[in-house]
Structure formats: C-alpha cells, structure tokens
Amino acid sequence: MLSFAHMHALSYADVLGETPDAQLVVIADENPASCREMAARFGAEAWTIEQLLNSDVEAIVVCSENTRHADHVVACAQAGKHVLCEKPLATTIADGERMIEACARAGVFLSTAFVCRYLPPIRRAWEMCRGGELGEIFAVKATNHGTMPGGWFAQKSLAGGGAVVDHTVHVADLLRWFLDSEPVSVYAEIDRLIHADLEVDDCGMLTIEFENGVFATIDPSWSRPGGYPFWGDVTVTLVGSDATVAVDGFGQVLTVHGRDAPSQWVHWGSSCDALMIGDFVAAIEKGQQPPITGQDGLRATQVVLAAYASAEAAQPLKPADLRP
The missing domain is CATH 3.40.50.720 (NAD(P)-binding Rossmann-like Domain)
Structure with missing residues (x-):
C-alpha cells in the first residue's frame, strides 16, 4: 500500500x-x-x-x-x-x-x-435496472452525505475541492452504471454554507442529463453534524414507468453511540471493501482488467469538474466540452 x-x-x-x-x-x-x-x-x-x-x-x-x-x-x-x-x-x-x-x-x-458498486442493496437495484423491472427509467435522485472530514480534505491544494469532489464521484459512477449511459449536461449550485471558515465547498446540488434522456440530481454535501458517522450515507431513488425503487446503500448497520467515542455505524453482511478488493485480486490473477476501470474514474471526475465550472458560469455545461 x-x-x-x-x-x-x-x-x-x-x-x-x-x-x-x-x-x-x-x-x-x-x-x-x-x-x-x-x-x-x-x-x-x-x-x-x-x-x-x-x-x-x-x-x-x-x-x-x-x-x-x-x-x-x-x-x-x-x-x-x-x-x-x-x-x-x-x-x-x-x-x-x-x-x-x-x-x-x-x-x-x-x-x-x-x-459503492459492491453494496448489496446497490447491486440489487442495478440488477433490477438491467433486468427491466423498473420499465423505462425517467429520473434519479441520489445523495452522498457525511461530516466535514477536516485535515487535508479541507485544503484545496491537496483535495482539489471540497464536498463536491469528495462525495460526487461515488454517486456519479453509480448513475452511469445503473443507466448504462453517459452524462451530457451538468448544472450545479455549489457553496460554503455550513462551515464558514473552510477554503473549500461544503455543499452543493447537481442536476445531470444523460444521453438516454434521464435526469438526475446529486446532493454530495458535508451536511451531517460532527457526532455523525463520517461515512456510510448513500441513497439512490430510481423512478421508472413500472416501478420506483429507493435504495439505502448502507442500510445494513448497527448504530452505536458510545460514551466517549463518536457515533458509528457497524455494518453487517457482505463487506463492499472485501468484494471490491477480491474482484481486483481475481482480475490480476487472471490477467484481466478489473471490473471498475481508470476510465470509470475519469468519467466521474469529468462530472465533478463540469459541476464546478457550471457553478462558476451559472449555466449548464457539457462534460465533453471540458479541456484538460
């Protein structure tokens, strides 16, 4: 490591x-x-x-x-x-x-x-999308909330941004995966509202249009109070012609409030980290590209950069129009 x-x-x-x-x-x-x-x-x-x-x-x-x-x-x-x-x-x-x-x-x-692709509820929702159980998907609402992590995460020179870069990428990747479609337009409102002394953003709202016509919103804000668990609050709601599915990605948890320790979620069931690393190791052994690629990472980064540019320009932007 x-x-x-x-x-x-x-x-x-x-x-x-x-x-x-x-x-x-x-x-x-x-x-x-x-x-x-x-x-x-x-x-x-x-x-x-x-x-x-x-x-x-x-x-x-x-x-x-x-x-x-x-x-x-x-x-x-x-x-x-x-x-x-x-x-x-x-x-x-x-x-x-x-x-x-x-x-x-x-x-x-x-x-x-x-x-997040390896969370059991998320994977089941993906199977429903792929199997056509939702019919035609019209819209998606997604969140990735958490506490403000502090440290280098709040330094633009090391983090590259704040909550939007930290939390958007997970959900942007999930939406591409669910919809099997690429974002064509991003509009964002980004601000620093909750932690006034930060040099980076702590909240935002993104609206994304995909090639297949689906509209989606993402809220990636560091909006949880300090005593809240720092990680594990990812939700997705998919609205289709035949069904709507609401997914709490980390819903399989025990909530623990300690006397002298911050509150935490103890997850039960399959570990998403273990499943991801297991897939990575298995792919290397077989000489195959792991399921999640560098290109997947770059696509999510493009959504983030389009969001920042959109917020600055106060208008929707196309990720494909961004230049290196």
Whole structure:
C-alpha cells in the first residue's frame, strides 16, 4: 500500500489481511512515523516509496491525497505495478488521462476504488435496472452525505475541492452504471454554507442529463453534524414507468453511540471493501482488467469538474466540452 492519507486505507488494509491469494507485505509512506505505525499495526514491512517501486510487489493500493494520485499512479505504472487507486481518480482531466495512458503503456491494470458498486442493496437495484423491472427509467435522485472530514480534505491544494469532489464521484459512477449511459449536461449550485471558515465547498446540488434522456440530481454535501458517522450515507431513488425503487446503500448497520467515542455505524453482511478488493485480486490473477476501470474514474471526475465550472458560469455545461 502506498500512503495512508485517506481513511479508507485502514479498511483496505484490514481486508487485504483476510483476502485469499493476496498478502499485504509492504506499506510505504513519505511520513516515516505513520509508515512505521501502520506497518506494525498490519504486520507489514515499512518501506520508502522508492523501495516499494523497486520491489517485486505485483500490485499497489494508492491512498494518498487526491492531487497526488496522478504522480503516484504513474510511478507505479512505470515500475510495472497494477494499481487500485482511491477515489477520486484524479482532480484534473489531464491527470486522469496521464494515469490511464501510463498504465496502458506499461501493460498494467488500473482500477478506481468505487466501493459503492459492491453494496448489496446497490447491486440489487442495478440488477433490477438491467433486468427491466423498473420499465423505462425517467429520473434519479441520489445523495452522498457525511461530516466535514477536516485535515487535508479541507485544503484545496491537496483535495482539489471540497464536498463536491469528495462525495460526487461515488454517486456519479453509480448513475452511469445503473443507466448504462453517459452524462451530457451538468448544472450545479455549489457553496460554503455550513462551515464558514473552510477554503473549500461544503455543499452543493447537481442536476445531470444523460444521453438516454434521464435526469438526475446529486446532493454530495458535508451536511451531517460532527457526532455523525463520517461515512456510510448513500441513497439512490430510481423512478421508472413500472416501478420506483429507493435504495439505502448502507442500510445494513448497527448504530452505536458510545460514551466517549463518536457515533458509528457497524455494518453487517457482505463487506463492499472485501468484494471490491477480491474482484481486483481475481482480475490480476487472471490477467484481466478489473471490473471498475481508470476510465470509470475519469468519467466521474469529468462530472465533478463540469459541476464546478457550471457553478462558476451559472449555466449548464457539457462534460465533453471540458479541456484538460
């Protein structure tokens, strides 16, 4: 694993320790103290990034800060390593294209960590869409809410933006997957309303039109209070001619309120992280592209960038018109 800057790295490391046919052997980080701490916690070696790239490790999970993904993924590709990159894949189109091209040129696979595709309720809704159970789909309403994570997530130079870049990508990917269609127009209202001292946005509302005529809205706001669980509030409502389905992606939870600890959701049932990493490992073993690609990551990034540009221009924009 390369970096534990993103909190999802902790779950991925836990999962790797239990994944058949895979072993977490090395943790590399530019922060030596963090590297040693995480390596001791997960029973791995603590190396520098250079040592990791020069090793015989086959695949690397990149969980660095958003704006550093591109350089890290390109370095991994040039070292001949397959890569699972934390979302968002990139914060610019140019970086996303550079990552995809580097992996293709090196003959290695690139996957984006869109774990929401593996949530059991989400997957069942996808099956209903694919099976025609909803009839013709007219509209979609989706949310990805959470607390303001603080730290580098609130620094534009490292995060690339705020709530909109942090939370939109998961849901934008789900909508493309559900609808089997690409966004053609994005209109967004983006602001900083809840945490006035931030340098990045903390709320927004996106309206997206797809090639197949479906309209969708996404609310990606950091609108939950500080005591709320930081992750696990993804909902999707699909309106069709024959049925409407409302999905709570993380509905299978125990809600725990501790005396001295923040509230948390303890998920039961299949782990989306375990299913995603299992698919990634299986694909590498078979010499196949993992189900979620770098291109999927780039498409979601394009929606985010179109949203920011739309909010600035106060008019709808076409993601395809954005330039690197």
